[in-house]
Structures are given as C-alpha cells and as structure tokens.
Amino acid sequence: MKKKRVKLTAAEKSELFAEGVITVVLLLLLNLSVIILINLTILQNKNLVNGIFFLKKTVAFAGGQHIWSWQNIFIVMMGIGDLIVLYWRLIRRYHQMQLRHVISELHYIANGHFDHRISFKVKTDLQKVIDSINSLVDSTVNSINEEKAIEKSKDELISNVSHDIRTPLTSIIGYLGLLKSGLAKPEDEQKYVNIAYTKAEQMKSLAHDLLEYTTLKSTKTKLNLSPLHIYSMLEQVAAGFELEAEKKGIGFVVETRPKNLTIQADPEKLGRVYNNLITNALKYGAGATKIKLIANLVNNDQVELRVENNGAKIPEASLKKIFERFYRVETSRNVKTGGTGLGLSITKSIIDLHHGTIRCTSNDKWTSFIIRLPLDPKKAQNAK
Structure with missing residues (x-):
C-alpha cells in the first residue's frame, strides 16, 4: 500500500493561515508590552543604565567591535523566540488536522468498509497509531x-x-x-x-x-512420540497390503536413505497416513504395477517420505482440492472405489500435528504424495 501525506482541504488551509496570523498578532503585542516594560524599568534605574553601558564598552568581538545596541540584540532574540513559538503552534494545529483525518478514515472503516486502509504517512508517533489501526483491521477482516x-x-x-x-x-x-x-x-x-x-x-x-x-x-489431540525406525515401518506396512496388491498385479518397492533412518513420531498415526495413501493408490491408481515407499534424510533435520504409484494421472484441477474434506476425484465416485472422502483430509491433519507438510504431484508416469517431517516435532514446535 503506497503511503501519502495528509492533504489539507481549503478550509483547513484557511484555518492554518488564520492560526498563523493570530499568533503573529499576539506575539507582536506581547513583544511590544515586554519592550515597554523593560524600557520603563531601565529608565527608572540609573545603576542599571550604567551597567548596560559598561557591558557595551567592555565586551568586544573580533576586530575590536563592541556591542552596538542591546535593544537590537534583545529584539533579534525575541524574534527568534517568536518564530519558534509560531512554528510550534502551526505544527501543533497541523498535527491536530492530521488526527482529524485519521479519525475520519477510522469512522469510514467502522461503517463497514473493511477493504479500506489508512494510507497516510506522518512523521510523528501518530504513524504508529495508523499502522496499529491497519493491523487491527487486517486482523478483524x-x-x-x-x-x-x-x-x-x-x-x-x-x-x-x-x-x-x-x-x-x-x-x-x-x-x-x-x-x-x-x-x-x-x-x-x-x-x-x-x-x-x-x-x-x-x-x-x-x-x-x-x-x-x-x-x-481438536486442539486437545496429542502425539504419542517415540523413536520410529522408518525402514521397518515401511516393510511392515507393505506386508499388510501385499495380498491385495498381488491381486491387482502391483508390487511394492521400499527404499530408505540411510537404511537406519529413525525419527520421533507417533507410530500409530503415521501408520494411518501410510494406510490411507496406499489404499488410495490401490483404489484409484488404475493400471498401476508398482507402488514405491521411499524415505530420504534432508538437511540432517528433516525426512522426506514419498508414496508413489505409476497408475492413472490425477487431473490438475483435482490436485488443488485433493486434501479437502469430502473431496473425491469425480471418476472415482462409484460403488466399488468411492470412499468417505475423508482419508486424505485425515492424512493431512496427522501431518499437520507432526508440524510437517504434504503435497501431491502427478504426471503420465508417476503420482507422488510427498511428505516433509521434522526429525523431532517437539524441536520444530519450539523453533516456531
């Protein structure tokens, strides 16, 4: 969002000009009163006159120049003071006008225009208020x-x-x-x-x-974490589906790198993830001859788990919705294969509990469900 300065209306400019004129008039009257009082005081006190004359003769600048007139110096000092007061009053009034604009913008947003944001740029602490209001509106929306x-x-x-x-x-x-x-x-x-x-x-x-x-x-759901040897789990999962896969002419390939790869995970829930993904491959991977269960160590702090099959390609439009609750690829909505439509949503929820990610890619050769999990979910949660 591009920030812009507060643009004053014609009435506000007139108000600011009037403020300046009134301030100048008041300062001139005040200066005149001070000068008259000082002159009266000096004229009534000869010792003060002699003291001022002595200072004028004694104090000298470079080149031997003496103070020409104390009145001139005093008037210059008063003039500087007047300019400071004039600037202070004008800038204070200008800031009040900025605040009015911000309040007006705030009322506009409060009336239901939640797509609107305050785009003013100011140089005072008011900018923090503006930023806070915009953040609050974003949070509310x-x-x-x-x-x-x-x-x-x-x-x-x-x-x-x-x-x-x-x-x-x-x-x-x-x-x-x-x-x-x-x-x-x-x-x-x-x-x-x-x-x-x-x-x-x-x-x-x-x-x-x-x-x-x-x-x-539910936010109350907890993970029962324990050390999990990935290769052993994959071998066990593949064995559980071996008979069903053989009936469809599908073979399993299990690979882990390194072979002794171990992570902290909930074995029961991660087992459900593999059950869902393999069941999904057996039901919908028409023409598949192979299902790969692959695990690789990534960056020494993550593991990448892949469940791949070389069956029918998943349409691009379906890939974007495949993890949505109750979503099923249209061609799979039949009595034999149509499941509850919750399997992949459950899978994603389990991965989320492990502070991991899951995505799906599909082409003419392979359909791959790719999972990234931290080696230790507790450390990953603390890091956040």
Whole structure:
C-alpha cells in the first residue's frame, strides 16, 4: 500500500493561515508590552543604565567591535523566540488536522468498509497509531473471513454427511423392506442381505472416519512420540497390503536413505497416513504395477517420505482440492472405489500435528504424495 501525506482541504488551509496570523498578532503585542516594560524599568534605574553601558564598552568581538545596541540584540532574540513559538503552534494545529483525518478514515472503516486502509504517512508517533489501526483491521477482516469459512465448512460438513449417510441408508431400507414384505424372490434374498450389509459397512466406515477427523482437528489431540525406525515401518506396512496388491498385479518397492533412518513420531498415526495413501493408490491408481515407499534424510533435520504409484494421472484441477474434506476425484465416485472422502483430509491433519507438510504431484508416469517431517516435532514446535 503506497503511503501519502495528509492533504489539507481549503478550509483547513484557511484555518492554518488564520492560526498563523493570530499568533503573529499576539506575539507582536506581547513583544511590544515586554519592550515597554523593560524600557520603563531601565529608565527608572540609573545603576542599571550604567551597567548596560559598561557591558557595551567592555565586551568586544573580533576586530575590536563592541556591542552596538542591546535593544537590537534583545529584539533579534525575541524574534527568534517568536518564530519558534509560531512554528510550534502551526505544527501543533497541523498535527491536530492530521488526527482529524485519521479519525475520519477510522469512522469510514467502522461503517463497514473493511477493504479500506489508512494510507497516510506522518512523521510523528501518530504513524504508529495508523499502522496499529491497519493491523487491527487486517486482523478483524481475517477473523471475519475465517468465521465465514468455518460456518461454510460446517454447512458443507452437514450436507456431505447427510448425503453420504442417506445414500446407503436408502438402499438398506429398500432392500430390508423387500425382505420384510416377502416380495423378494427366495433366490434373491441372500443377495439383498449382502447388499444391505455392504451399505451398513460403508456407513460404519463413514462414522469412524468422521469421528477420527473431528478428533484430529481438536486442539486437545496429542502425539504419542517415540523413536520410529522408518525402514521397518515401511516393510511392515507393505506386508499388510501385499495380498491385495498381488491381486491387482502391483508390487511394492521400499527404499530408505540411510537404511537406519529413525525419527520421533507417533507410530500409530503415521501408520494411518501410510494406510490411507496406499489404499488410495490401490483404489484409484488404475493400471498401476508398482507402488514405491521411499524415505530420504534432508538437511540432517528433516525426512522426506514419498508414496508413489505409476497408475492413472490425477487431473490438475483435482490436485488443488485433493486434501479437502469430502473431496473425491469425480471418476472415482462409484460403488466399488468411492470412499468417505475423508482419508486424505485425515492424512493431512496427522501431518499437520507432526508440524510437517504434504503435497501431491502427478504426471503420465508417476503420482507422488510427498511428505516433509521434522526429525523431532517437539524441536520444530519450539523453533516456531
């Protein structure tokens, strides 16, 4: 924001001019009164006259020049004093006018114009007040926007949860209704029971993920930190998905550099991160033949964890929203693969708790989820 000086109005300029004229008149009257009083005092005291005459003759400057007239020196001194008083009164009035402009700007902002900022540049402590007001307005606007975002997020949460519960619940009621009414054919009864059970499992998964998501978002959530050997954890995670991956013709590659890389982390929560990312790769990585679990030490104080698959590319538009709650890539919204839409949001929340970052890149060859974690989250928190 470009700062500008306070521009006075014509009325304020006239006010400032009048202030100067009145001050000059008052000072001239005061000077005249002082001079008259001093002259009367000197004329009534001959000893004072002789003393002044003695000083004029005694005090000499370079070249032997004596004081020509004490009156002239006194008048010059009074003139300097008058200029100082005149400047002080004018600059004080000017600062009062600046303050009026600031107050006017403040009232304008208070009337709801929160996009407006006070752009004045002054050379007094008033500048600190202006900067503080602008900072306060920025903070207020941010708080309002955050409150709106929270309200919108809450509405979206209710809408999404309602939709995701209503869809399987409608199927459950429908198929159980057929069984209850006796209209279902005997050979279809088991199929309807299986469908109802599958839908119930989906609702259970949604409820579980929703509870975990809200728990992770709570400020009371704590990490149970302990030393975690990365290579051992990755081997264990890969083994847990080995059978499912083999059915889809996918193999795991585990690499850590160095091999004995160890960090301070919450094993349970970080394990959930890998479960979510690998599940995501198995569900949506169409055509994938390989999933890489890679860990590298970075700058001796961070670890970079990568979960990569060589399956279908994620569209660019989806990459920007992939960690949003309930967001799912449109092509994955089907009965077989469509999850709760909370997995990646839960993943990001866990990474945030570890004071780390996560991002996703995708091209025709690889889709990569890249995580950066501090070796010790407590040190990272203290550093902030």
